[in-house]
Amino acid sequence: MRILKDRVDPRGQLNLEWRPVGNTRLEIRMPRPPKEALARRESYNETVDQIHTLNISRRNVEEALNAPAEQRDKMLADLQRGVVERDALLAKVKELYDAYLSVRDSGDTTAMEEASNTYEDAMSALLDSSMPVARFTDILALENPDKRKEQLEKIRGEYPSYDFGDESSPTGKLLTKAVAAYDAWAVNKADLEDPSDLKRRLRGAGVLEFRILADRDPGSPTFTAHNNPQLKQSIDDLKQKLARYGPRAQAGDRYSWFAISDPATYLRVDDLSEIESKKNQPGFPIVEEYAGRWYVLMHNDPDFSMLHTSSRDKRWKLVAAYPDRNVMTGENVVSFRRS
Numbered sequence: 192m193r194i195l196k197d198r199v200d201p202r203g204q205l206n207l208e209w210r211p212v213g214n215t216r217l218e219i220r221m222p223r224p225p226k227e228a229l230a231r232r233e234s235y236n237e238t239v240d241q242i243h244t245l246n247i248s249r250r251n252v253e254e255a256l257n258a259p260a261e262q263r264d265k266m267l268a269d270l271q272r273g274v275v276e277r278d279a280l281l282a283k284v285k286e287l288y289d290a291y292l293s294v295r296d297s298g299d300t301t302a303m304e305e306a307s308n309t310y311e312d313a314m315s316a317l318l319d320s321s322m323p324v325a326r327f328t329d330i331l332a333l334e335n336p337d338k339r340k341e342q343l344e345k346i347r348g349e350y351p352s353y354d355f356g357d358e359s360s361p362t363g364k365l366l367t368k369a370v371a372a373y374d375a376w377a378v379n380k381a382d383l384e385d386p387s388d389l390k391r392r393l394r395g396a397g398v399l400e401f402r403i404l405a406d407r408d409p410g411s412p413t414f415t416a417h418n419n420p421q422l423k424q425s426i427d428d429l430k431q432k433l434a435r436y437g438p439r440a441q442a443g444d445r446y447s448w449f450a451i452s453d454p455a456t457y458l459r460v461d462d463l464s465e466i467e468s469k470k471n472q473p474g475f476p477i478v479e480e481y482a483g484r485w486y487v488l489m490h491n492d493p494d495f496s497m498l499h500t501s502s503r504d505k506r507w508k509l510v511a512a513y514p515d516r517n518v519m520t521g522e523n524v525v526s527f528r529r530s
Contacts, residue, residue, distance in 0.1 A: 192217055199392045205383055224384040231376035232384060238369040239324060241362065245272045245353060246321035249314065252281075256288050273362055274352040280317040287313045322350040325437045327366070329482040331373045338483040343370065399509060402489040402496040405446055405477050412473065415488075421445060422492070429488060430479045438486055448479070448486040457487075497529070 208220040255266035271277050291306040333339040356363030408416035438448040477488040515526035
């Protein structure tokens with residue numbers, strides 16, 4: 192308890208109440224924030240919820256495609272949800288789905304595969320018309336105002352229908368409204384306004400973990416390098432997943448993206464503008480920019496890491512750390528031993 196208190200609230204300014212419960216649990220009580228702060232946060236959450244209502248899922252589309260004939264066209268039209276560029280995409284998906292159904296029972300496997308692939312491409316394009324809300328909220332939290340403005344303009348350009356119309360309309364100018372609501376909340380945001388804020392602080396408090404960087408395959412530079420086919424994955428697909436869903440790891444991910452705190456030093460460049468020209472070079476770490484920050488790709492398998500979340504590694508601990516020198520480069524490094 193003392194260690195966590197020192198890490199989460201070292202100056203005792205958050206008015207947290209700590210007490211042990213039995214031998215293995217802690218109870219932490221936190222004060223409720225002022226009503227005004229809760230109201231500002233709720234106003235922001237409401238605007239984000241409105242953005243979600245414009246998005247569609249694969250399940251939504253397939254339910255409409257397989258609806259009875261008298262309901263099908265209306266259900267597909269309802270999926271437009273004010274996103275005008277979605278009209279043509281919905282029509283294309285409908286056309287190609289019907290084409291796939293027409294050859295599905297023909298026994299012509301080549302025609303079936305071609306029809307399925309073109310349908311899947313059209314479905315992906317349609318689902319991409321939904322704005323990745325996690326990316327938008329990550330942009331809102333950027334501290335650099337110039338980078339934040341740049342990224343907001345970029346996402347507005349990619350999803351124009353989400354910021355279209357009149358602000359007086361419930362569904363008009365949703366991104367503009369969300370930015371204003373976030374700024375009104377963030378300017379007077381308390382350090383802890385919700386149990387989730389406290390959980391985030393506790394989750395990352397003093398946890399030391401090690402992961403191995405993903406390598407680029409020298410023979411196929413658009414793929415990660417590994418003899419295991421499951422670990423040889425398309426780097427472009429991994430980058431697209433980062434762009435759409437952010438760096439949050441999902442169940443089954445063999446690789447994950449991690450933020451780089453000091454990209455220039457870590458990647459040994461004099462200026463961040465150099466990264467773009469070097470990032471596809473052999474031997475250079477697999478990196479990508481997302482929401483104004485640079486991320487590096489690392490293995491997410493237990494065999495390539497020492498994580499406290501893995502039951503196999505729960506007993507490991509740092510035994511010693513000492514200054515050392517990299518025999519390959521001559522650089523000063525920190526070496527360590529673990530038990």
